[in-house]
Amino acid sequence: MNPSSYIILGKKELTREKFSPVKSRVGLNKPEGGLWASPYYPDKEYISSWHEWCAIEMDNWLSNDSVILTVKDNARIFTIDSQEDLLKFINIVGVAEDEIMSKISYRFASPNFEKAKELFDVIYLSENGQWKTRFSCKECQYNLYGWDCESVLILNFDCIDKWEYKKLDIV
Numbered sequence: 001m002n003p004s005s006y007i008i009l010g011k012k013e014l015t016r017e018k019f020s021p022v023k024s025r026v027g028l029n030k031p032e033g034g035l036w037a038s039p040y041y042p043d044k045e046y047i048s049s050w051h052e053w054c055a056i057e058m059d060n061w062l063s064n065d066s067v068i069l070t071v072k073d074n075a076r077i078f079t080i081d082s083q084e085d086l087l088k089f090i091n092i093v094g095v096a097e098d099e100i101m102s103k104i105s106y107r108f109a110s111p112n113f114e115k116a117k118e119l120f121d122v123i124y125l126s127e128n129g130q131w132k133t134r135f136s137c138k139e140c141q142y143n144l145y146g147w148d149c150e151s152v153l154i155l156n157f158d159c160i161d162k163w164e165y166k167k168l169d170i171v
Contacts, residue, residue, distance in 0.1 A: 002077055002079060002124055003039030003040070003124075003152075004070065005039070005040045005068055005069065005070050006037035006038060006039055006040055006048075006068070006069050006070070006071075006152055007037060007038055007039075007040040007047060007048045007050075007051075007066050007067070007068050007069075007166075008035070008036070008037045008038075008066060008067045008069070009048075009050060009051065009054070009061075009062065009063050009065070009066050009168075010061070010063040010065055010066070011065060011066065011067045012065050012067070012165055013067065013163075013165060014035070014067055014069065014157075014160065014163045016157050019033075019035060019157040020032065020033035020034070021033050021034075021117070022034035022113045022114070022116070022117050022153070022155050023113065023114065024096030024110050024111070024112055024113045024114060025096075025110060028110055028146075029110050029111065029142075029143065029144055029145070029146060029147070030146055030147065031110075031113040031153070034113070034117075034153045034154055034155055035153070035154040035157070036050075036151060036152070036153055036154075037050075037069065037151065037152050037154065038050035038051070038149065038150060038151050038152070039150055039152070040068055047168070047170070048149075048150075049127065049130075049149035049150035049151065050148075050149055050151065051170060052149065053148050053149045055170075057148075062170055062171045063168075063170075063171060064167055064168045064169060064170060064171050065165070065167065065168070066165070066166045066167075066168050067163050067164070067165060067166070068163065068164050068166050069160055069161075069162065069163035069164075070160075070161045070162055070163075071121065071122060071154070071159045071160060071161055072159050072160070072161045073161075075121040075122055075159040076119065076120045076121045076122070076159075077120065077121065077122040077123075077124050078092075078116075078119075078120045078122070078123050078124070079124045079126060079129070080123065080124065080125045080126065080129040080133065080144070081126045081128050081129040081132070082128065082129060082132050082133075083132050083133055085129060086129070086132075086133045086142055086143075086144060087141070087142065089111060089116075089123075090111055090141075090142050092116075092119065093111050093112045093113075093115040093116040093119065094111075094112040094115060095110060095111065095112055095142075096110040096111065096112045096113065096114075111142075113155070116155060117155035117156060120155060121154065121155055121156040121158075121159035122152050122153065122154050122155065122156075122159060123152065123153045123155065124151075124152045125144060125147050125150060125151050125152070125153075126150055127149075127150040129144075129150075130144070130147060130148075130149060130150055130151075133145075133147075134146075134147075
């Protein structure tokens with residue numbers, strides 16, 4: 001089941017004008033643009049997986065400014081909870097770089113995010129999926145190493161239902 005709300009640390013507002021369209025980057029499995037968020041867990045010690053990752057790895061990235069958002073009920077969400085889900089995603093959207101590059105090293109294969117945004121509004125990488133897709137098997141052709149925690153990538157701004165600014169006390 002997909003989370004009901006998401007949080008973005010370090011932002012005070014969301015505007016269409018500041019939303020950059022998602023664009024694949026050859027050799028990288030994270031695109032340019034889009035909007036990155038994490039499922040919001042207000043009752044936990046760490047209010048999101050990103051909050052936890054930053055607190056442990058890069059505490060200078062933490063911010064008391066945040067935006068809490070929800071997506072529309074009809075948002076097209078692709079959930080990656082396993083290596084099999086990642087392979088299914090790749091089979092649907094293809095890879096961004098040419099075949100030669102992807103045959104040289106799976107570590108550099110990038111999903112075709114331009115195609116993904118035509119088919120999906122959100123990519124949700126679950127906590128389980130994050131661990132199962134990060135160099136976890138030598139025979140795996142693709143990985144999402146670098147998507148450091150449970151996260152969502154919003155591909156289409158129009159799928160956002162509502163958002164609100166929230167001042168935190170985490171820094």
